[in-house]
Amino acid sequence: MMTGNILLSVYFTLLQTRYDQLSNNNSQLQSSYETLSVNHSQLQDEVKNLKDRTEVTLLQTRYDQLSNNNSQLQDEVKQLKNRTEEKCCLDGWTRFGCSCYFKSEEKKTWSGSRADCKKRGADLVIINNKKEKEFVTELSKDGESWIGLRYEWRQSGSKWEWEWVDGSPLTETFWAAGLTHYDGYWYAATCCDQQGKWTQRYYSDNKNWICEKKMI
Incomplete structure (x- = not known):
């Protein structure tokens, strides 16, 4: 146990x-x-x-x-x-934006005016917007001046159209009221009337003109 x-x-x-x-x-x-x-x-x-x-x-x-x-x-x-x-503009030219502008004192036809611009290394002015239009209007305050806008026959479209001298189409317009044009006649535009609007004139009319030269 x-x-x-x-x-x-x-x-x-x-x-x-x-x-x-x-x-x-x-x-x-x-x-x-x-x-x-x-x-x-x-x-x-x-x-x-x-x-x-x-x-x-x-x-x-x-x-x-x-x-x-x-x-x-x-x-x-x-x-x-x-x-x-x-960059400065030459004497007799006025600067606006990136361009220089020349306003003639003599008068020529539209073609003669453009030829003069070409001799100066420029071309008739192309107006791209309202600001530039107001500037060009001020340059032309003493009378109408040729601008680089013409009424041309377009073979591709078989019709007359307004076109700038660089070949670009007219998109923004500042025409005077009541203007008319007829197919078969050669017209170009001037700037500006007393209301600051574009007018239509025959190529053969003698007017002042405005050249434009790009700075850059």
Whole structure:
């Protein structure tokens, strides 16, 4: 009987020792797990911070590139403006925008007027917009002057059409009210009447004229 009790006591002691070992191992595992969790969280934070810093760096680099490009573009615009402003028109010519304009004091036919402009390295003025039209009107305030607009027979369209001397079509018009024209007659335009409007005249009429020469 005593022997059985001794065996039970030894067996209980072994079980208690095994339990204590397992309990200690569990505590160590729990501690390791908590340490790994903390490390994992720190690693995630480091990765996030690194990603944020990388994105900021990329954005800063892109911003610097755009700023540099904008600065270069501003320099080019300034240089172009300076070169344009440095160019002057010849004596007797008036500058407007990127062109020089010459107003004649004598009178010729439309063809004779254009020939004179050609000799000056220019052509009869082409009016592209309202601002230029107002400028040309001011040049012609003392009477009508030939401009580079003519009424021509277009073989391709088998009809008469208004066309500028550079071959471009007439898109914006400033005609005086009540004007008429007839197929078969050669007309050209003058600027301007007392209301600042274009008028239609025969090629053979003698008028002052306005030449235009591009600066660039």
